[in-house]
Each structure stands twice: as C-alpha cells, then as structure tokens.
Amino acid sequence: IIKDLNYNINIEINFNNIFSILNSNLIYKYVTYDARALILVNTIKEWSKIKGINSNHEGFMSSYCYTLLTIFFLQRIKNPLVPIIHSNINCKTITIRDKEYFIEKNLLSPEIDFKDFKSKNKEDTITTLLLKFFVFYLYLFNENDYCIDINNDKLTFRYNEVKYLNYFEERNKISVYCFIDMFDYTYNPGSYMDRNSTPHKLYIKKLKKSLIQLLNGEDNLLKPDFEIDY
Numbered sequence: 001i002i003k004d005l006n007y008n009i010n011i012e013i014n015f016n017n018i019f020s021i022l023n024s025n026l027i028y029k030y031v032t033y034d035a036r037a038l039i040l041v042n043t044i045k046e047w048s049k050i051k052g053i054n055s056n057h058e059g060f061m062s063s064y065c066y067t068l069l070t071i072f073f074l075q076r077i078k079n080p081l082v083p084i085i086h087s088n089i090n091c092k093t094i095t096i097r098d099k100e101y102f103i104e105k106n107l108l109s110p111e112i113d114f115k116d117f118k119s120k121n122k123e124d125t126i127t128t129l130l131l132k133f134f135v136f137y138l139y140l141f142n143e144n145d146y147c148i149d150i151n152n153d154k155l156t157f158r159y160n161e162v163k164y165l166n167y168f169e170e171r172n173k174i175s176v177y178c179f180i181d182m183f184d185y186t187y188n189p190g191s192y193m194d195r196n197s198t199p200h201k202l203y204i205k206k207l208k209k210s211l212i213q214l215l216n217g218e219d220n221l222l223k224p225d226f227e228i229d230y
Helices: 019-030 035-050 061-075 126-140 200-217
Strands: 001-004 009-011 091-096 099-104
Touching: 001 099, 019 035, 019 061, 035 061, 035 126, 126 200
Parallel strands: none
Antiparallel strands: 001 009, 091 099
C-alpha cells in the first residue's frame, strides 16, 4: 500500500489479480448508479472505522464487507435504490494456479449499465437510509439463515451454501455473515468475525448505539466513542 500525499489517500496495488479489477468495476457500477448509494457506502465505511470495528486482523469485517452489506441492504429496502444483477447465467469455471474461479458473462459484460432499472425511491434521505440500515441488520435480516449475496434476486439460504465457508469455519468457528463473493465461490470475506467473539458483541453494540444516536437527533454518529469497550 502506498499513500498519495497530495490527496491523503491510500493506494493499494495488486499484480496478476484480474478478479479484483472485475470485482471493483462491478462494485463501482452499483455504488454510482444513485448518488445516495455512494454516499451511504462511504458513510458506513467511515462509521465502521471511527467506531473501531473495521479490521480483519482484529476479528472484525473489512471495508469490502461493509460495502457488500450496504449494497445488499439498498437492493432489499422498499423501493430499492440499486438493482440486482441476477447471476448464474452462462456460468463456467476456470482454473488459475490450481484454484477454481467462476465466470458469469452477465457479470463481466461492459454493457451492464442498469438502463433497465428505474428506482422509484425518491423519498429516502441519507439519514433515513442510515436509520434503515441499522434497523435492517439489527432486527430484520436473519444472518443465521441467509447469505449476503448481491447478485441474486432471491435470498440465498446459508445452509445450502456451506461450500462458501472457508477454513475459519472448518475450525469450529462460525462467521456472523456468510458473504457470497462474486467470482471466488470458495471464499467468505466476512469469515474473520466469529459469531461468538468479542468483536461481534462490539459490532452489535455499535449498531445499537448508533441507531439510538440517530433517533435522538445526536450529531456524534461519526465521532469516536471514548468509553472503554473491552
């Protein structure tokens, strides 16, 4: 990772990883379809960093996972803000360095521009979307039964998708969320956050506290919490 001092941003460089590029391009199309989607994704990522719950190495989820959570949420609210590109069409597999990847033509097509999708959502502001995001993952979405799959118009049952759960779960650890990666179907990027861990408890605590802050009209949602969490 290198840092651009002019713009104060970190730049990560990968070599020979075409799927990261394809994945990034697809995510870009999702979050730029509606200006609110991009703002919400960036707000949720910033919120998770400020609250200290964004780090794979510390047992939390990564920024990529929070992006997937946000897109998944925006696809399933009343009057969805972004579309769902239904996958499993013309699916084929390729093997690179003894690892199998899944390629689906409709996910790779440069023609994907969501022209056929017209959102009817005119009423939601960033604040109402934040409120709904916290409520959705605290009380509405059942992570024990369903996966986070942004490329399927039907909910993906978790118990049918055990092939997606990587070695963390094979060691008797169950991740909070089962994410369906768009190209590597054997990898769950959210596996670092164990369902029975302290990071998971802290994550839920931050969700609840942030929801209360919004409902009370407080302005410290994107400010660090100074109490001792551990």
